[in-house]
Structure formats: C-alpha cells, structure tokens
Amino acid sequence: MENLKQSILELITDTSTNLPPDVRRAVNAAKVKEDLGTRAALSLSTIAENVVMAEENVSPICQDTGMPTFEVKTPVGVNQLIIKQAIKEMIAEATKTGKLRSNSVDSLTGENTGDNLGPGTPVIHFEQWEEDEIEIKLILKGGGCENKNIQYSLPCELEGLGKVGRNLDGIRKCILHAVYQAQGQGCSAGFIGVGIGGDRTSGYALAKHQLFRKVEDVNPNADLAALEDYIMETANQLGIGTMGFGGNATLLGCKIGVENRLPASFFVSVAYNCWAFRRQGVRLNPETGEILRYLYKDEEVAMDLTPVAAADETDDEPREVVLQAPITEEQIRSLKVGDVVIINGEMHTGRDALHSYLMDHDCPVDLNGGIIYHCGPVMMKDHEGEWHVKAAGPTTSIREEPYQGEIIKKFGIRAVIGKGGMGAKTLKALNEHGAVYLNAIGGAAQYYARCIKKVNGVDFMEFGIPEAMWHLNVKGFAAIVTMDAHGNSLHADVEKTSAERLAQFAAPVFK
Ligand SMILES: O=C(O)C[C@H](O)C(=O)O
Ligand code: SF4
Numbered sequence: 001m002e003n004l005k006q007s008i009l010e011l012i013t014d015t016s017t018n019l020p021p022d023v024r025r026a027v028n029a030a031k032v033k034e035d036l037g038t039r040a041a042l043s044l045s046t047i048a049e050n051v052v053m054a055e056e057n058v059s060p061i062c063q064d065t066g067m068p069t070f071e072v073k074t075p076v077g078v079n080q081l082i083i084k085q086a087i088k089e090m091i092a093e094a095t096k097t098g099k100l101r102s103n104s105v106d107s108l109t110g111e112n113t114g115d116n117l118g119p120g121t122p123v124i125h126f127e128q129w130e131e132d133e134i135e136i137k138l139i140l141k142g143g144g145c146e147n148k149n150i151q152y153s154l155p156c157e158l159e160g161l162g163k164v165g166r167n168l169d170g171i172r173k174c175i176l177h178a179v180y181q182a183q184g185q186g187c188s189a190g191f192i193g194v195g196i197g198g199d200r201t202s203g204y205a206l207a208k209h210q211l212f213r214k215v216e217d218v219n220p221n222a223d224l225a226a227l228e229d230y231i232m233e234t235a236n237q238l239g240i241g242t243m244g245f246g247g248n249a250t251l252l253g254c255k256i257g258v259e260n261r262l263p264a265s266f267f268v269s270v271a272y273n274c275w276a277f278r279r280q281g282v283r284l285n286p287e288t289g290e291i292l293r294y295l296y297k298d299e300e301v302a303m304d305l306t307p308v309a310a311a312d313e314t315d316d317e318p319r320e321v322v323l324q325a326p327i328t329e330e331q332i333r334s335l336k337v338g339d340v341v342i343i344n345g346e347m348h349t350g351r352d353a354l355h356s357y358l359m360d361h362d363c364p365v366d367l368n369g370g371i372i373y374h375c376g377p378v379m380m381k382d383h384e385g386e387w388h389v390k391a392a393g394p395t396t397s398i399r400e401e402p403y404q405g406e407i408i409k410k411f412g413i414r415a416v417i418g419k420g421g422m423g424a425k426t427l428k429a430l431n432e433h434g435a436v437y438l439n440a441i442g443g444a445a446q447y448y449a450r451c452i453k454k455v456n457g458v459d460f461m462e463f464g465i466p467e468a469m470w471h472l473n474v475k476g477f478a479a480i481v482t483m484d485a486h487g488n489s490l491h492a493d494v495e496k497t498s499a500e501r502l503a504q505f506a507a508p509v510f511k
Helices: 004-017 021-033 039-057 080-096 168-182 200-210 222-235 329-333 352-358 397-411 424-433 445-449 490-503
Strands: 067-075 123-129 134-141 150-153 156-158 162-164 190-196 251-258 267-273 278-284 291-294 320-324 340-349 371-373 378-381 387-391 415-418 436-439 452-459 469-483
Touching: 004 039, 004 080, 004 134, 004 278, 004 291, 021 039, 021 251, 039 445, 067 080, 080 123, 150 156, 150 168, 150 200, 156 168, 162 168, 168 190, 168 222, 168 251, 168 267, 168 490, 190 200, 200 251, 200 267, 222 251, 340 415, 352 397, 387 445, 387 452, 387 469, 397 415, 397 424, 424 436, 424 469, 469 490
Parallel strands: 067 123, 190 251, 320 340, 340 371, 371 415, 415 436
Antiparallel strands: 067 134, 134 278, 150 267, 156 162, 190 267, 278 291, 340 469, 378 387, 436 469, 452 469
C-alpha cells in the first residue's frame, strides 16, 4: 500500500479544487436557462469563472471545504485501520497546504483543532464488498447548505401546501417545500438528495447517500424517476434562482432513495447541496493503493465563460457605484436594491463568534463608516510570517440576524457583505442608521480572494482562522445591493413570490 496516502491526498485535493464534469454540465445548462443581463445570469458567470480559477490555482472552489465524509468499500482481507489512519494523516496534510479550511471546532469550547481532526471529524464509513478493488468516495459538503437540510415527519401540514399525507403526493409536497425553505441561503442553484423512510438518523444518511449518484442518472424505480422529473420541472418554477436573486434555475439535481420504515414513523429527509457540489471517488489497487481510475470524471467539461451581457445588449444595465471605505451616510442612502457596488479599501471579516463577542465588548479597530464581511477565509502564512488569502467567499448572513442590527448601531457600520440576505430586524436597522446589505456570490471564493490585495492584520486568532477578524485591503470587490437603507429587500420579495408559487402546487399530482 505504498501509494495509499498519495492517492488519498490526490482525492482530497481534486475534490476540493476541481468540480466534477456532471456538476459542471448542470451549472453550464443553468446559465443557458437564465435571461441575459439578469442578476442570476451574472452570478452564474461569476460562478463559472470561479470554478476555472480554482482548477487553475489548485485552490478550494469554496472556502468552506465542509465536513469531509468518506465512503470506503474494501475487499475481504484489506486492513481498514490502515486506510483510516491514512485518511486522517492526509486530511491534516491537505489542511496544512490550504486545500482544506480548518473546519473542526470543539462544540463546547469553540476551539478549532486546526487540522480538521477531532471527535467525529472526518466522517468515515467502511463497508466490505465482493469486488477486488478498494473504492473511496468523498464529499465535501459545506455548513451553509448543511444548515438547509430538513426532515419532515408525516403526516403534517405545510403552509401553502396544506395536508401532507403518507403517500407519494405527500412526499412530493415535502420535497418542493424543502427547496422553497432553502431560498438562496444554501448557495442555490442546488442539488438535493432525498431519503424516504428509515428512522431520523438513517433517513438523513440515505438522503446524503443519494448525492453520490451522478446528476444525469435515472432512478431504477419508475415512481421515483417520475417524481425526480416532476421536482426538477416544478422546483425550477419557484423563481428563487441563483443565490436567491430570482430566476429560472433553482434546482440542478434531485435524487430520491427509499428504505423501509417503522409503522409509527414516516420521515422524508432532504440533504441540500450548494452549486459547489464537491464529490469525487477513486478505485484503488488493493496491493499498492495506487489510483486505477476516478469515478466522476467521464469527460473534460469546460465551464461556459461566454459573457452573459454585453454592455449594449440590455436597456436596464444595473447602476455601478464605486465605494471607498470608510463610506459616508450620504453615499449609502443614495444606493438602491439592484445597484452593483465596487468596493476599494479596507473591510473586516466577522462571523458568528465575533458578532456574539461585539454585543458586549469594544472592537479593537474603528468600525465607523466601515464594512463587515461575513466571511471565514482559508489563510496561509508564508516563511516571513505574512498571511495570504487562499479562498474568501461569503458565509450565510442570516445566522447573524439576532446581533446585526445592534452591532450596526453600536459601531456605526455602513455596509454588511454576506450572502442569502438578512431579516426584518436588520432591514429596520439599515433604514434607521443608514447602512446597506450587499450580497456577494456564495462559493466564489477564488473570485473574491483575487480582489484582496493585502492582509492588514488580524484580531481574535483565538476564535480560530475562519472566525477571526481579518482586516483586508480590497480592490474592485463587486457585490449587489439586495437590502437598502430605504426598507427594500430583494430577499423579502423573492421569498414572498416563491411562497405564492409554491402554493400553486398544492393540488394532488401523484396518486
Ligand atoms: O462557512 C462558510 O464559510 C460558509 C458556509 O458554508 C455557508 O454557506 O454559510
Ligand atoms: S458558502 Fe455556499 S458554496 Fe460554499 S459551502 Fe457554503 S453553501 Fe456551499
């Protein structure tokens, strides 16, 4: 097994940095579905560019490299302990070289282990099989989309859809609702794996397992194949679109599996995966551990980089405004939902640990007129001790909803950058204190890392790399105003219209 470790490291690196061909085909097809010049089409363009950059730089597609989850199958006689040890060592190695973000956090103390190892991480499932080769599959599913997983216990009642019975039509309603409730927060357009039956634990495991099916494969069960087709057709009529900006491409894949259940239980479990659908697999020689072939590399697929809107093709080109930090209240009040802003100057990262801390502490830097970026980057230190950004896309902002309004007020913040939008409390604070919410493209971690010209400093390293407060000098950082200082929220609008559309699918479809 002299090649085992190298093979596992290659698998981890490839999974994190190189989007598989079936996923690329789905993203390319989504771009064709969107109208030229729309926010959704522009976002898909950025996503495509980001995928190319990640492959070229051999760097993470998204900064959240997720919970590494391995599914390993071994022939009888192969020592699984050796494989387990090699996986752990190579996870730590890939973290050291910036292919993975340090993502393993002690749930009680909040301490980041720094090497992606700890109780429960990485996740490794072993199985024995009759075949001669070793198979290792890996999925890197980020936390933002993981948070949008949902489990339904039937029968139930769902707003807009009415009664949900223990039958195929009830399952249909749950899946549509699952896509609706994710909105853009799990970095739509997304993929879903659905598990029907099982118990609460095995139902979710089944749902996640469906994500290992190729995007294009057809369900062998005719009823489920019909349901998958129906969901693909219908979910894309909800109008949520890429990043929840509205649009025609909301769901890129739907795979449904079924297991038996207990008489008292009927679960429908849905695993939501963002567009940055990073999963790969290899077959290994059981003697040497060398890679015989990859499982999800049927052909090379280039990302569609054709421009979505030439300047003269659309009449209502979004207004582009250049902002230099610190920003004045007057500048902020002149912005409207839909404007594109290009930011130059300093911004500060801050996410869950920082927001909670700032509620009852001072801030080490002056945030007056400043910009907070909801971001947990991948960072590397060079030999001179200087920090470099390896990946830096936005994180889901709604988690900071309990704090954001008060933090804006307390520190005089003028702009909050994140993804997925925020709620009514923040919208009110934006209006009262003269601030805006800017949506960056989730998952576009290479695209944004390129805009960061210098790391000015860092505070709160004790929170761990993703949660620390990084002070970043940026140039040409583009984002879209999706909540302005006048009470307008694109997110509230899309949520309302998609809820209305969801309700149109209440009538029974399957017997
Ligand atoms: O943790 C992150 O950086 C992002 C997360 O995956 C999210 O989608 O919110
Ligand atoms: S930021 Fe978006 S693309 Fe990245 S892991 Fe989270 S949900 Fe996925």
